[in-house]
Amino acid sequence: MKQFLSSVCLLLTACILLIGCSEQKQQEPTEINADAQLDYTDIADFSNYPDYIRKQYDNRTFLDMEIAVPTPKQFNIYTATVKIPDQQLWIDTFYPDNQDVLSVHVPPEGVIMQIPDTDVNYDVKNSNTIFGVSRENSSYFVSDSEGYGGPYGFLMRANGALYPSMSEYASDQELKSISKEEAIKQVDSIIKKLELQVDQPPEVYALPYEQMRKVAGAAVGYGSIQEGYFIQYRCSVDDVPIFADYHSRLEIDKLISGYGSTIAAIVTKDGLRQWNSLAFYDTQLEQENVSIISLQTVLDSVSQRLAKAFEDRKSLINRAELCYFPIADQQYDLEVTLQPVWVVDTFSIASDDISLENLEKFSKGQHVRYFIDATTGNYIITGDVTTDPV
Structure with a gap:
């Protein structure tokens, strides 16, 4: 009987503790x-x-x-002067062995594309992808059918233009298919080839498949989307990052789209999938x-x-x-x-x-x-x- 009562007491005590913990959790x-x-x-x-x-x-x-x-x-x-990218260097970096797949993009008849004379867009053979070399937003896509939506969209989530932010989706663990170190190494290699100067450590978001799909906004089974890393290098002056989104005139009614200064890339086990490189500056x-x-x-x-x-x-x-x-x-x-x-x-x-x-x-x-x-x-x-x- 004593043993039975002891067991009942222990059970009641456990229940009380569980209820207490539950209430405490609800009252956090x-x-x-x-x-x-x-x-x-x-x-x-x-x-x-x-x-x-x-x-x-x-x-x-x-x-x-x-x-x-x-x-x-x-x-x-500061007064800051935008640097003009070397178009041939970009082509050599992203298309080292097959530059013949590129041809200068000619807009359809009647379509006016307002871009600076310094910028050039290239059509990629057998693809709907456009490779752009721009002083404000150079971009590379290894494929136009993978469904990632572009690193600039990822950048918008990372810097607050979507809610919840990128950090809500990213994993604390390394991905099984590729290590974070290897992904960073691939991005660093391209930065070196392009002779770009970055002075901030990278922000690295590990995105398992489901999270990658949600961030990219792609439907299930769309393209060949897979888990990977979104990697961002911000550029700075005085150890103060330059915001990567828009620059404008002071007049409200004359908003001018432009960009800040950053590098954004998506890397999976198959290598670099997409890349954006925004403006770089000389400062006075x-x-x-x-x-x-x-x-x-x-x-x-x-x-x-x-x-x-x-x-x-x-x-x-x-x-x-x-x-x-x-x-x-x-x-x-x-x-x-x-x-x-x-x-x-x-x-x-x-x-x-x-x-x-x-x-x-x-x-x-x-x-x-x-x-x-x-x-x-x-x-x-x-x-x-x-x-x-x-």
């Missing part, structure tokens, strides 16, 4: 770094900014936000040691702007990055201004039942990216006013 706070200080303006304190914060910011705005703040000795403003110092407004100031401003722009919606801020950003006075300018900018990605959706527990609803929301002058707080590009470029 959904806020992360909710009380983190965000008002640093002294560059020496920038390392204290958290990498991530999740909380309800106000009654209309939520944060599920990656934070990228560099810590150089100082921030400066114009203004030294400029002051930087705090992330708190930026968030206060953005949340107020979102409330006015989307009165019937809730909004999410999912990424904030302090970086250098190229601004052009006119389309295809070779010379741009490179200055510190806060880049903030947001999503808005009409829904009354949004909470920290169901932020995934924002994945179907409207994306708006704000570029804010980090020295003045002025908006450079306002996506809620102009046509959203992403």
Whole structure:
């Protein structure tokens, strides 16, 4: 009998512990770094900014936000000149033994392609692929039917233009079919051949098959998509990355598409599948040691702007990055201004039942990216006013 009672007691104790654990798990706070200080303006304190914060910011705005703040000795403003790529070097690198498959792309009759005189697009024989050598966006695709969707699309997810971000899909483990080291080595080999200068360590996202398919947006069985790595090398000045997306004029009504500075590649067990190389610059110092407004100031401003722009919606801020950003006075300018900018990605959706527990609803929301002058707080590009470029 004693043995039976002891067993019952043990069983009850185990049940109580399990219930307690279950309740504890359900009661885990959904806020992360909710009380983190965000008002640093002294560059020496920038390392204290958290990498991530999740909380309800106000009654209309939520944060599920990656934070990228560099810590150089100082921030400066530069004049930057776009480098012109060597077309033959690119051809020799990607088509070393079969250059005869390339022919200069001629647009269909009546189609006007507005590209700089420095840029050339090539048709690839027996393929719908176009190989482009451009000062702002050179691209290579080993195949036009594999379904990856292009590394520039991956780049958009990696830097916040889609929600959730790339980090939500990437695996912490190396892939079975190819090691991370081998994938990086292949990209490094091409960087060396193209004589490109990169000064930041690579961001490497390991994507198993299902995750690769989701990130690429391809249907099941489409093409020959397979697991692999998305690898990004960002370029920097003063150890501050240059944002890779758009440069523009200051006037809102004259938005000019352009690019920042980065290398993006997709590598699988079959080797390099796709490649984008965005602009590279020579820089000249114009203004030294400029002051930087705090992330708190930026968030206060953005949340107020979102409330006015989307009165019937809730909004999410999912990424904030302090970086250098190229601004052009006119389309295809070779010379741009490179200055510190806060880049903030947001999503808005009409829904009354949004909470920290169901932020995934924002994945179907409207994306708006704000570029804010980090020295003045002025908006450079306002996506809620102009046509959203992403």
